[in-house]
Amino acid sequence: MRNFASMLKLFFVFVSATLLFVSSFGQSDTILLSAKVKELKALSYSNPLEALQHAEPLLAECSQAGYSKGLAEVYNTQGIILYTRGLNDLALQSFINALENFRLLNDTIGMSLVYNNLGVVSYSVKKYYYSIFFFQQSLAIQSRINNIRNVIDLNNNIGSIYEKLKMYNKALSIHRNANAMSIKYGHLVGLSTGLNNIGVIYENSGHPDSAIWYYRKALEVSDSVPISQLALTYSNLGRTLMNNSRIDEARICLDSALLMATNSEATSYLSEIYNLFSQYYDKKGDINKAYKYLLKYKDVNKLIEDQTTEGDFADFILSMQQNKWSKEKKLLDNQVSLQQKVQWLLVIVIVVVIAGFFLVYLNIRNRNRLLDQRHKLSESESLRLADELKNKEIIAQLEKEKLTSELQMKERQLTSMTMHIVTKNETLQEIEKHVEQIASGNPEKSAEMPLNKIKSIIRMNAGDEAVWNNYFYHFEQVYPGFFRQLTNLHPELTQGEQKLCAYITINLNNKEIAHVMGISEASIKIKKNRLSKKLQLDIASDLTSYLRKFTDGE
Structure with missing residues (x-):
């Protein structure tokens, strides 16, 4: 841990030293450039042409080092040299570049200085309203920092412009305010300038005596002027x-x-x-x-003109313009190249977009075709299913009709069988009745005749279990599951009661049931009442409707 802490300390020391070295290197570079800028300013007074020749490479150095203050001051110095040589357009461009760099630094004093220079250039080319604007911008900054001397000088400059515009009253008001400030703060140069400018106003407005008075007053303030x-x-x-x-x-x-x-x-x-x-x-x-x-x-x-058009100076300006044109041409070539690339890119994008739209169109068309095919197939399938369903319904109807017909036939067979049993039992009962009459009419002969045997045969046939089993089989064929459901719901029913339920289900009346079962009609009524109670039905309830439920599988 101690070794790690020591290494960490060494690392921080190394980083700090590196940063300090880089910072000191950058600072020394800035100091060197600042010294070169000061030398350029001094050279601009003694040898303007040489200073102008040194300005361009110094601008490149400041730009490479990111030294905005140096850029601003060099551009401003370059503009002053160009202005004194009468090259107002180039001077104006240099001052604008200086202003942009001072703005980046938020250097209000530098901005004020450049605004003043722009005002002077605008005044020289008779752009008086522009000049007023620039002087007022400089005046606003100087007023904020309370630089009284510069405020006075700028007011005098603005007053001179209004004099050029023949706005004499406004010009007089500005100069008089400037003079009052000059007297208050002891700025003799500003006072002399203001008095001289008022004299110019009176001279140009046709008041020579007043002009002479103000000129003489301006000359009285000769100290420090x-x-x-x-x-x-x-x-x-x-x-x-x-x-x-x-x-x-x-x-x-x-x-x-x-x-x-x-x-x-x-x-x-x-x-x-x-x-x-x-x-x-x-x-x-x-x-x-x-x-x-x-x-x-x-x-x-001629000397003044020669100063602005001398050979070396003109050659330098021409070379500077050529460099500017070369840079502009290179920039224009780059723009043209970029524009061509953009155009090709745009063409490619358009082609890709068109191809994309075409593919989308093909996809949509194919999908629509597929959807149409599916729709047609679906319609044909729907028609087929509808026909199939219709056929199934017809078949089901036919099967239902067939089943109904078979059921009706079986019911008829069951009814026929039941009626046959009823008829047979009625016949047997009738025979038994006659046998009893014979026996009661001839008691002497009845002992000799096998009448009892006949009665026994009749009773045996009337309640034959085989007949019932045959009947049960046919009943189950017509109403399958009837007895199973009935006994599941009512397991307490006897076999005789189940038979009674079967007879009631096929709508046999009491008399017919009595003949089938071989008992009296009164006994049938009693049995029905007992059956109703077992089925938990009211006496008056319809047994038939209740029992018919078991024929439907309910």
């Missing part, structure tokens, strides 16, 4: 003054704008400033200087 932003405000103020014939004041503002834009390398602002200088000298009548600044204006514009 980037000089590139101050260059923009001086440029706006110079343009407004020059449009209102305050040319000398405009020149001072334009000089400040040119100095600050040059020092901050704000090339996009230089284009507008050179254009304003060209207009200024044109108003002064100095055509040479006006032409000189017009050429500078064109050179700066």
Whole structure:
């Protein structure tokens, strides 16, 4: 047991060490990728093209390692580089990919950052309502985390969009709220931006004096404000003054704008400033200087265009697009192949289904044929059975009629035999009566005559046992089991009472029974009454109907 416990402990130690090693390996891999992402961000400021070239392989590494945060940040950096180069469509796709990865991480701050970038891109391509939507999404997140500076900056961005849409009142309301927050929380950059934007609103809405006042107020807040932003405000103020014939004041503002834009390398602002200088000298009548600044204006514009279309950068974008097209083509080929497989599978399924239906049809048809055959066979069998039953009924009827006829014949024979016995006994009784008359009329001669012997012969024939046995045999032929059933139910009956029952059964009257049995009719009545009592019948009951039950086998 101790050895087992020790082995178990060693096993757990080994598993824990393995998990720790795997965890530390994954963690070190993530740390390495995180460092590469930071290097990419730094490189994007100094050498955007090189940073863009490193972005694709770094995306592949992050994807392989499952490092979603790295994917999100690289996509966001890639989008910023593409946007600054004027490739808004590609930038938009990169920002969307970044947003999806930040959503997977539930990183609201990262999502807010990307929403802001999407708003900037939408603003650049003049999709102002989309821009408002993205800025508002970012604003909602920044408001939840109470990042006041970002809330102010986003409000200023949204106000600028409403100014572009010429919804000046709404834009003014947003900027004034942003300025109030900037003053409350000491956000000077936000305050300067808000004042400058209000100046733009008044300038574009035909209120130059108010615009000049707000531009000057924006310039008063110069502490901590980037000089590139101050260059923009001086440029706006110079343009407004020059449009209102305050040319000398405009020149001072334009000089400040040119100095600050040059020092901050704000090339996009230089284009507008050179254009304003060209207009200024044109108003002064100095055509040479006006032409000189017009050429500078064109050179700066060309430089900006060259930055977005320079050879290496364009080649890289083309290769990136080709890779994208190659992936899309491969995906499309896979989809076509899959679609063909699905089509073949569908064809096979349809063929199998049709074959299945055909087999089911054949099965149903064969089964219906078999059922029809069985039905016909059943009908013929039913007809045969019906005919057979009918024939049996006819045969049974004939047999019944035959039995009835035989029974009737036997009953007639029995009746005839009975009547013969009755007649014989009546004759014998009549002879006995005459013999007695002779004996009583000639008593002297009767002793000489064998009259007593004659009487003895008569009595012997009247009660002959052989005659009764013959009668019993014929009675059993007509009514089989009569005496057996009668004696089983009434074992106390004597042989004479059984004979009486037989005579009553064949409907002999008292007189006929008396002749058969060789006794008087009165004696028969007495015997019937005694028999009724033994059979537990009322005196008035019909003995015949009761005894007839034994002829039916009941």
